[in-house]
Amino acid sequence: MTFKDKVIEVVASIPYGKVTTYGTVALLAGIPRGSRMVGAILHFNAERFDLPWHRVVNRHGYISTNCAEHTRDIQKGLLEQEGIEVSPSFIVHLKKYGWFGEDEAIKNN
DNA sequence: GAGCTGACAATAG
């Protein structure tokens, strides 16, 4: 079980209509400061494992994505389809939609 | 096989 696999499980455990941060995913994956890799792992494994990468934003609730294949516009659209309100500035209200692993993600031991 | 890069976050000043 590598950090990559944990990240995949955590991201896959994000409830519908909720969003989380890279720091939270990294923390649940066992690396409190491995937030950088979360994005990288998602970038390479999101489509491969069919992960809801769009539910992951930075700690400001802002869509950090700058990839040509995964633009903020795409993520914003996906979030809106989840029923999540996204500000015109691509900001998500973590106060309302923020998820910090209150459920299965803690089953990591 | 070794080094560099990378969807960020936390700590220190």
Add this chain to the structure above:
DNA sequence: GCTATTGCCAGCT
């Protein structure tokens, strides 16, 4: 409170 530096490790060259 804000700016600057360090840290994490998988994936790519």
